[in-house]
Amino acid sequence: MAGHSKYKNIMHRKGRADAVRSKLFSKLSRDITVAAKLGMPDIAMNPRLRLAVNNAKAESLPRDVIQRAINKAAGGDVDTMEEVRYEGRGPGGVGIIVEALTDNRNRANSNIRSCFTKNGGALGEMNSVAFMWNKVGQIIYKAEAGSEDAVMEAAIEAGAQDVESDLVKPDIYEDAPGHTIWTTFEDLNEVAEALAKILGDAKSTALVWRPQSDVPVTGEAVGTLMKLFDALDAEDDVQNVYSNEDIPDEDLAKYAGY
Secondary structure, three states, X not given: OOOOOOOOOHHHEOOOHHHHHHHHHHHHHHHHHHHHHHOOOOHHHOHXXXXXXXXXXXXXXXXXXXXXXXXXHHOOOOOOOEEEEEEEEOHHHOEEEEEEXXXXXXXXXXXXXXXXHHOOOEEOOOOOOHHHEEEEEEEEXXXXXXXXXXXXXXXXXXXXXXXXXXXXXXXXXXXXXXEEEEEOOOOHHHHHHHHHHHHOOOOXXXXXXXXXXXXXXXXXXXXXXXXXXXXXXXXXXXXXXXXXXXOOHHHHHHOOOO
């Protein structure tokens, strides 16, 4: 187990939280609706729905919005949604995996390809990037959940695989996760439930793509890469974006405003 790793999620750069808040709420609502439609609109009987609702509550999505999202699926008032994965390269050779949820695959294909080509990247074939990543469980706790040692002990007891903690980055980051706990794909729910008994409710729990190695990016390529992420984040069909950049703090601060 590793106890510390540099937090580098550029989507949480200082000054960005307000800009992505409305998109986050829309994504959380869509996650709930799709989970309820694919399973059943009963949290107790639908693990995917329970996970989506818990993540929404952790981000303070209002209860009435959560219920409307469930009711939308239960009433059949929702378009047929398709889950699609895209893979490509960004500036500096950064690997990028994009998960989309769309009712129009042609539109999503065109828009996401355009995001890459207009911002120094290139969309690739399926598995052109993913073979260098692992699908794993990710549980995020805010810094207030405990010290690095306390969270490490809880994670070991719960059966987690790894822990990364980064508790103080006020000059560059806001809303940093604090503690990121990693599990195997199969153990996510079991570890999450065990941690909740020790640390309380997590900020988020999800199955994610984790890169096996990072790609160093410096200079102007950092600014172009951020523009690519902004473009992808602005697409309504895009649910999640995973990348393996390793950016020095000084470059992240320099190019935070492009």
